[in-house]
Amino acid sequence: xxKFADVxxxxxxxxxxxxxxxxxxxxxxxIDLVVPYTIxxxxxxxxxxxxxxxxxxxxxxxxxxxxxxxxQILSLSVLLAIIFLVTVVxxxxxxxxxSWFHWDIALRSRRDYFRKALEKILTLPLEFYDENNPGxxxxxxxxxxxxxxxxxxxxxxxxxxxxxxxxxxxxxxxFIEWRIAILxxxxxxxxxGFSIKNLQEIMKKEERLDKYMxxxxxxxxxxxxxxxxxxxxxxxxxxxxxxxxxxxxELKVVDYRIHxxxxxxxxxQKTVIQFxxxxxxxxxxxxxxxxxxxxxxxxxxxxxxxxxxxxxxxISNLAEVFARRYASMLRFHEFxxxxxxxxxNGLILSENTLFPSRSYQFTGKIELSKVSFGYSSDRLVLQxxxxxxxxxxxxxxxxxxxxxxxxxxKLLLRYFEPTQGRILIDGEEIRxxxxxxxxxxxAIVHQxxxxxxxxxxxxxxYGNPNATxxxxxxxxxxxxxxxxxxxxxxxxxTVVGERGVRLSxxxxxxxxxxxxxxxNPDVLIFxxxxxxxxxxxxxxxxxxMRSILGTRTTIIIAHRLSTVxxxxxxxxxxxxxxxxxxxxxxxxxREGIYHRLHxxxxxxxxI
Numbered sequence: 001x002x003k004f005a006d007v008x009x010x011x012x013x014x015x016x017x018x019x020x021x022x023x024x025x026x027x028x029x030x031i032d033l034v035v036p037y038t039i040x041x042x043x044x045x046x047x048x049x050x051x052x053x054x055x056x057x058x059x060x061x062x063x064x065x066x067x068x069x070x071x072q073i074l075s076l077s078v079l080l081a082i083i084f085l086v087t088v089v090x091x092x093x094x095x096x097x098x099s100w101f102h103w104d105i106a107l108r109s110r111r112d113y114f115r116k117a118l119e120k121i122l123t124l125p126l127e128f129y130d131e132n133n134p135g136x137x138x139x140x141x142x143x144x145x146x147x148x149x150x151x152x153x154x155x156x157x158x159x160x161x162x163x164x165x166x167x168x169x170x171x172x173x174x175f176i177e178w179r180i181a182i183l184x185x186x187x188x189x190x191x192x193g194f195s196i197k198n199l200q201e202i203m204k205k206e207e208r209l210d211k212y213m214x215x216x217x218x219x220x221x222x223x224x225x226x227x228x229x230x231x232x233x234x235x236x237x238x239x240x241x242x243x244x245x246x247x248x249x250e251l252k253v254v255d256y257r258i259h260x261x262x263x264x265x266x267x268x269q270k271t272v273i274q275f276x277x278x279x280x281x282x283x284x285x286x287x288x289x290x291x292x293x294x295x296x297x298x299x300x301x302x303x304x305x306x307x308x309x310x311x312x313x314x315i316s317n318l319a320e321v322f323a324r325r326y327a328s329m330l331r332f333h334e335f336x337x338x339x340x341x342x343x344x345n346g347l348i349l350s351e352n353t354l355f356p357s358r359s360y361q362f363t364g365k366i367e368l369s370k371v372s373f374g375y376s377s378d379r380l381v382l383q384x385x386x387x388x389x390x391x392x393x394x395x396x397x398x399x400x401x402x403x404x405x406x407x408x409x410k411l412l413l414r415y416f417e418p419t420q421g422r423i424l425i426d427g428e429e430i431r432x433x434x435x436x437x438x439x440x441x442x443a444i445v446h447q448x449x450x451x452x453x454x455x456x457x458x459x460x461x462y463g464n465p466n467a468t469x470x471x472x473x474x475x476x477x478x479x480x481x482x483x484x485x486x487x488x489x490x491x492x493x494t495v496v497g498e499r500g501v502r503l504s505x506x507x508x509x510x511x512x513x514x515x516x517x518x519x520n521p522d523v524l525i526f527x528x529x530x531x532x533x534x535x536x537x538x539x540x541x542x543x544x545m546r547s548i549l550g551t552r553t554t555i556i557i558a559h560r561l562s563t564v565x566x567x568x569x570x571x572x573x574x575x576x577x578x579x580x581x582x583x584x585x586x587x588x589x590r591e592g593i594y595h596r597l598h599x600x601x602x603x604x605x606x607i
Contacts, residue, residue: 002333007326010113010148010333014105021101022156026164028094033168033304034086038079040300045075049294055079102157110149116336117141123340126415127375135221136214137335143210144332147325159318162311169308176297180283184305187276188312191269195316198265199323205258207327209250214331216246262320269316273309280305358437362426362522363391364553366412371421373411380419381407383576389569394554396564398594399573405557408573409525412555413442425523443521447528449512451500456485457492459500459511463519471518478547479514481507517548524548526556561598570594 011018041051051059059078063070121137129137166188174181223230223239230239281302288298366389374380382404389395397405410416411423414435423430430438443463451459460475461467467475472492476482484507488494496502503511516524526545548554549566558564565584572580572587572594580592587594 002330002337006333006337007148007329010329011105011109011152013112014108017101018105018156021098021105022160025094025098025102025157025161028090028098029161029165030168031086031090032165033172033307035083036303036307037172037300038082040296040298040303042076042079042296043299044294044296045072045079047295049296051075098157098161099153102153105156106149106152109152110145113145113148113332113336114141117145117332120336120338120340124338125340126410128338133218133221133225135224136218138221139214139217140328140331140335143328144335147328148332151322151325151329154318154321159315159322162315162318166308166311169304172304173301176301177284177287177293180280180287180301180305183276183283184280184308187272187279188308191272191312192315195265195269195319198261199319202258202261202265203323203326205253205261206324207330209253209258210327210331212246212253213250216243216250219243219246265320266316269312273312277306277309358434360433360437360441362441364393364522365389365391365426366523366553367424367427368408369422369424371408371411371418371423373407373416373419375416377419381576382411385421385578387571387578387581389553389555392550392553393569394549394556394567396556396558396567396570397573398558398561398564398570398597400597401559403573404576405573406527409444409527409555409557412523412525413439413444440519441522442525443516443519443523444525444527445509445512445516449500449508451496451503451508451511453496453498455490455493455495456488456511459496460492460515460518462515467518472514475514475517478517479510480543481510481514484510513545513548521552523553523555526554526558528557528559561594561601 041055044051050056055078059075060070062078063074068074170181170185170188173184220243223243230236284293284298284301284305287293288295293301366387368385368387371382371385372380373382385408387395397408399405407416411418412430414430417431425433425438452462457472460472460481464471473482476485484503485491494502500508500511545554545556545563546566556564556567564570567584570580570582570584570587571578572592574593580587580590580594582590588598
């Protein structure tokens with residue numbers, strides 16, 4: 001669970017320079033108070049009243065230094081020189097000491113945490129993405145980092161220095177008349193204390209709202225992703241109505257609960273502030289009439305107290321802005337604190353270590369010994385799996401939907417760890433291997449091949465950026481991609497669009513096979529590579545697969561049994577267990593589950 005300390009810790013790497021810049025900005029806020037104080041002293045000089053003793057000594061020192069007597073002209077000149085120093089001379093210095101560093105820290109932290117967020121995205125377990133869609137994740141990251149970036153310059157550059165300025169004003173008024181200073185301090189503590197208490201209640205509402213808005217954004221992302229399905233079922237009006245209702249509820253909460261609470265708080269603040277401004281005016285005027293303070297001190301007290309009370313509104317506004325952003329910043333840190341997947345243990349992500357420090361070369365001998373696994377502890381998906389795959393052998397995994405075929409491959413790729421049992425490659429348990437180096441020796445072609453928005457060549461070389469063009473052409477020839485390239489307007493440089501929308505399903509599959517071949521894997525996996533294709537596309541994929549068989553260990557998950565007839569070994573799974581093993585002809589002769597599945601497909605009946 002994220003806490004306030006996590007929000008503050010966002011800027012921890014730059015705490016030294018942050019402390020320096022906040023201190024410098026606060027000093028400049030205090031220096032601003034010199035002007036109204038000096039103007040009050042000028043008024044004393046003009047009205048013939050005495051200056052404060054520190055200034056008298058300073059002016060006397062200047063007179064001695066330049067060898068002239070103390071007079072009105074000298075006093076005014078010294079006071080004007082002080083104003084010149086704290087206004088004109090400091091003007092070109094302040095932006096570099098305060099504004100530059102405030103934004104420099106915010107922007108550097110933004111870069112650091114985008115990098116951390118990317119690292120978290122790459123190391124989270126797969127089940128996290130089953131529960132959270134891309135829109136939800138991207139929205140949480142974007143809002144959290146954006147609000148952090150904007151908040152630091154406002155809090156460090158304005159809120160803290162303004163509070164320091166108020167403290168400095170208290171000291172000045174205390175020097176002039178301590179009783180007015182006590183009233184001033186108590187009024188500030190009252191207003192700030194009440195405001196903070198109310199803001200804490202509002203922040204709880206903001207947190208609930210942020211979660212609700214995250215769900216709305218998530219649904220919008222799903223609509224965009226599944227827009228073809230929405231249009232196919234003509235549910236545009238339904239989706240619009242659902243999202244419109246959510247937006248109305250959001251507005252109701254934002255406008256009538258949260259924003260209204262801010263307005264009520266602001267109304268209370270303004271009323272109380274004006275009351276105390278008037279009270280300080282009356283007390284200061286009374287003290288001046290009684291001769292307790294000079295005319296210059298009257299002007300100074302009234303000016304600086306008005307400055308202090310005028311700071312309450314921007315302080316409150318900054319506190320309100322922080323309250324509005326706090327929930328999304330907490331939600332971002334909750335994301336950063338998500339536990340990484342077990343498969344990411346020991347994984348180091350760095351631009352200097354794009355490739356693992358060690359490499360493997362396998363013959364492709366795979367052994368599963370008494371392997372059991374369940375996504376939840378109370379239900380096993382795989383039970384007591386024992387399987388031996390010899391080097392360069394082609395093994396097919398078949399069975400009804402939900403029998404555990406794809407789960408078995410996920411275990412082989414180390415997306416998950418077995419609940420029981422061991423998986424070995426060339427006699428070594430895979431959990432003991434470097435996960436990155438291990439996965440680089442495997443390649444998989446999924447049922448739905450993921451294509452990035454770039455050129456065909458970029459997608460082909462995704463797993464092996466250093467592949468030569470000759471190697472690309474060879475892989476494309478084996479996977480029958482060359483004929484696709486010839487049809488493209490710009491050949492290999494053709495941009496395929498988001499998720500490869502400009503390619504057909506069969507074209508994406510063949511491109512996926514070529515991409516897998518380019519990494520020259522020791523184990524190649526086809527996960528339902530032809531199940532969603534038409535027969536012509538399926539035939540092209542089968543021809544591509546046939547040219548690969550025997551060149552490396554190949555594992556085929558197939559729904560269409562025509563794909564696996566030439567496999568060296570067919571493994572039939574049912575309810576998470578291996579029930580049959582053999583060649584195509586052997587399994588047909590046994591007349592078991594495989595024979596039944598084959599017969600149903602031959603007759604065109606549903607399985």
